[in-house]
Amino acid sequence: MLHRRIYQFLIIYFMALTLLLCIKYALGLSSYVIPGPYEIWSTFGNVLRRYMSDVMDTLSVAIIGQIVSVFLALTVGIIGRQTTWFGSFVKVAAYNIQAYPIVALAPIIFILLGDGFLSRLLIAAMICYFPLLLSIIGIMSEPVTDIEHFYRVTGRMRWQLEVKIRAFENLSKLTTVVAGSATLAMAGTIVSEFIAANAGIGYSIRIALYQSDLSKILIALFLIGITLSVYQGLLETTGSVVKRLWEIR
Amino acid sequence: MRKIPYRAVLLTLAMLFSFSVFALPAEAAEEINYRLKWLLNTSVVGDIYADVQGVFAENGLKVTVKPGGPERDAIRELELGLAQFGVASADQVIRALSKGSPVVVIAQLFQVNPLQWIYRASAPPINTLSDLKTRRIGITYGGNDETIMRTLLAKGKIAEKDVRLFSVRYDYTPFYQKKVDIWPVYRNTQATILSRKLEKEGEAVQYFNPAEFGVHFVANSVVTSREMIEKRPETVKRFIQALLRGWKESLSPENEARALETLQQVDKDTPPDVLLEQLRITRQLIVPPAGTAIGAIDIAAWKQTEAIMIQQKQIPKPVRVETVLQSGFIPAD
Numbered sequence: 327m328l329h330r331r332i333y334q335f336l337i338i339y340f341m342a343l344t345l346l347l348c349i350k351y352a353l354g355l356s357s358y359v360i361p362g363p364y365e366i367w368s369t370f371g372n373v374l375r376r377y378m379s380d381v382m383d384t385l386s387v388a389i390i391g392q393i394v395s396v397f398l399a400l401t402v403g404i405i406g407r408q409t410t411w412f413g414s415f416v417k418v419a420a421y422n423i424q425a426y427p428i429v430a431l432a433p434i435i436f437i438l439l440g441d442g443f444l445s446r447l448l449i450a451a452m453i454c455y456f457p458l459l460l461s462i463i464g465i466m467s468e469p470v471t472d473i474e475h476f477y478r479v480t481g482r483m484r485w486q487l488e489v490k491i492r493a494f495e496n497l498s499k500l501t502t503v504v505a506g507s508a509t510l511a512m513a514g515t516i517v518s519e520f521i522a523a524n525a526g527i528g529y530s531i532r533i534a535l536y537q538s539d540l541s542k543i544l545i546a547l548f549l550i551g552i553t554l555s556v557y558q559g560l561l562e563t564t565g566s567v568v569k570r571l572w573e574i575r
Numbered sequence: 576m577r578k579i580p581y582r583a584v585l586l587t588l589a590m591l592f593s594f595s596v597f598a599l600p601a602e603a604a605e606e607i608n609y610r611l612k613w614l615l616n617t618s619v620v621g622d623i624y625a626d627v628q629g630v631f632a633e634n635g636l637k638v639t640v641k642p643g644g645p646e647r648d649a650i651r652e653l654e655l656g657l658a659q660f661g662v663a664s665a666d667q668v669i670r671a672l673s674k675g676s677p678v679v680v681i682a683q684l685f686q687v688n689p690l691q692w693i694y695r696a697s698a699p700p701i702n703t704l705s706d707l708k709t710r711r712i713g714i715t716y717g718g719n720d721e722t723i724m725r726t727l728l729a730k731g732k733i734a735e736k737d738v739r740l741f742s743v744r745y746d747y748t749p750f751y752q753k754k755v756d757i758w759p760v761y762r763n764t765q766a767t768i769l770s771r772k773l774e775k776e777g778e779a780v781q782y783f784n785p786a787e788f789g790v791h792f793v794a795n796s797v798v799t800s801r802e803m804i805e806k807r808p809e810t811v812k813r814f815i816q817a818l819l820r821g822w823k824e825s826l827s828p829e830n831e832a833r834a835l836e837t838l839q840q841v842d843k844d845t846p847p848d849v850l851l852e853q854l855r856i857t858r859q860l861i862v863p864p865a866g867t868a869i870g871a872i873d874i875a876a877w878k879q880t881e882a883i884m885i886q887q888k889q890i891p892k893p894v895r896v897e898t899v900l901q902s903g904f905i906p907a908d
Binding site for chain 1: 645646648650651654655667670671674675676677715716717718742744745746748889
C-alpha cells in the first residue's frame with residue numbers, strides 16, 4: 327500500500343514535470359518562466375536539506391492539527407448524529423463556522439495568537455476539520471440495522487455501543503476519510519505558513535515566489551508530495567492493521 | 576433538380592463583403608495588454624490616467640490595463656504572449672536576464688525607490704548607518720527590502736548580530752505594539768495610512784530612505800520583449816509616448832483635480848484626502864530633476880542594483896543589465 331502510493335505519486339509528478347518541460351521547449355521559453363532540467367536538479371541539490379527540514383516542520387504541525395480535528399469531528403459527529411434538537415443545533419453551529427473563509431479569519435487569528443505554532447495549528451485544524459465532520463456525521467447517522475436491532479430489543483443498547491458498531495462497520499470508510507484529511511491538514515498548514523508564519527515549507531514557498539524561483543517551488547512540491555504519500559500510506563496501513571486486530575477480537 | 580442561382584449567391588456575397596469592409600473604422604486600434612506590478616492604487620496613477628483619460632486611444636491603442644499582485648509576473652506574461660508590456664521591479668528584470676529571458680526595459684517610472692522604512696519620531700533619529708545598531712528592524716524575507724537592508728548593513732559595517740531582524744507581513748500590529756522599531760513601507764501609499772493612524776494617537780513619524788545613504792535600488796520600470804522592439808517598434812513608440820504622457824499629466828500640479836478624480840474611479844476604498852497626499856508624494860518620487868524627462872533610465876542605479884544582487888548571491892554572474900536599457904523610445908521633455 328505504502329510503496330504503491332509512492333510510485334503513483336512519482337508517476338504523476340514526473341508526468342507533470344515532463345509536460346512543463348515540453349511546453350518550455352515547444353514555446354522556446356526561458357528558464358525564468360520554466361526552469362530547465364539542469365537548473366531543477368542543481369536547485370534540488372542546493373535546497374534539499376533545508377526544504378526537507380521545512381517539510382518535516384510543516385508535517386509535524388499538520389499531524390497534530392489533524393489529530394485535533396479528528397477528535398473534534400468525532401465529538402461533534404457523535405453528538406450531531408442524534409436526531410434531537412441539540413444534535414441538530416450542534417450540526418448547524420459546525421456548518422456555520424465553516425462558512426467563513428480562512429483567509430479572512432487568518433489575520434484575526436494571527437493578531438490573537440501571533441505568527442507561531444498555535445496559529446498554524448489552528449488554521450490546519452480548521453481547514454481539515456469540516457470534510458472530516460461531514461463524513462463522520464454521515465457514517466454515525468447511518469444505523470447498522472441488522473446488528474443494532476438485536477441490542478435494542480434486548481435493551482442493551484448504549485450510545486457508546488452504537489458508536490462502536492457504526493465505526494467498526496465503516497472502518498474502511500473512516501480510514502479513507504482520515505487518510506484523505508491528511509492532505510487537507512497539510513494544505514491548511516502550508517496556507518497558514520504562507521500567510522503569516524516564519525517557518526515551514528509554506529514560508530519557504532513564499533520566499534521562492536518573491537524571488538520568482540519556480541525551480542525551488544517545483545522542489546518544494548516534490549517534497550510535499552512524497553512526504554504526504556508516505557504519511558497517507560502509513561495511515562492506510564495502520565487502518566488495515568487496526569481492522570484486522572479488531573476482527574480477530 | 577433545381578438549378579443553383581449562382582448570380583444571386585455571388586451578388587449576396589459581394590454585398591456582404593462590401594458591408595464588412597465599409598463597416599470597419601478607417602484604422603482599427605491596436606490591442607495591447609499591459610500588466611502592472613501591483614493593484615490599482617496611487618503608485619500606478621499615470622497608467623490609470625492614460626487609460627481612463629483616453630491617452631492610449633488617442634495614440635491608436637486599445638490597452639487593457641491589468642492589475643498586478645504577488646502572484647502576477649509581467650515578465651513571464653511577456654514571454655508567454657499574454658501581455659505586450661508590463662511593469663517589473665529591477666530585481667525581477669535582473670533575475671529574468673540571468674535566466675535567459677528576452678526582456679527589455681523601456682522606461683523607469685520611479686526615480687526614487689518608494690520602499691523606505693517608517694519609525695517613530697520619538698525614537699533617536701537615523702542620521703548615519705551606525706544608528707541602525709541595536710534596533711529591531713522589520714524586513715520581508717525574500718523581498719526587496721531584505722536585499723536593501725542587508726546592503727545598508729554591509730555598507731555601514733554592521734553585523735547581523737548587532738541588529739534584530741523581524742519578519743514582517745501585511746499586518747502592522749508588531750509596529751503599532753512597538754515590537755519593531757522600524758518598519759518597511761511604500762512611502763507613497765502604505766506610509767500615508769500608517770502615519771495618519773499614529774498621528775491620531777499623538778505620535779509623529781520619520782522615514783529612513785536608503786537612497787540618502789547611497790543605496791539606489793531601482794524600483795518599477797516599464798518592460799517589453801525583445802521581439803516587440805524588433806518587430807513592432809512603432810507600437811512600442813506609441814505606447815511609451817502615451818504612457819509617459821499619462822504620467823506627466825497625472826502628476827502635473829495644475830492637473831491635480833483631474834488626476835484625483837481618475838484615481839477615485841479605481842480606488843474607491845481610499846478617502847480623497849489620503850489619495851491627494853499619496854499623489855503629492857508619488858510626484859516627488861517619479862518626477863526627475865529639471866531637464867530630465869519622466870521615465871528616464873538611471874543607468875548608474877541599475878548597475879548598482881545588479882552589483883548588489885551579485886554581492887548577495889541572488890544571481891550567479893553579471894548580466895550586464897545596461898545592455899537591455901533602451902531609453903530611445905522616451906520622448907524628450
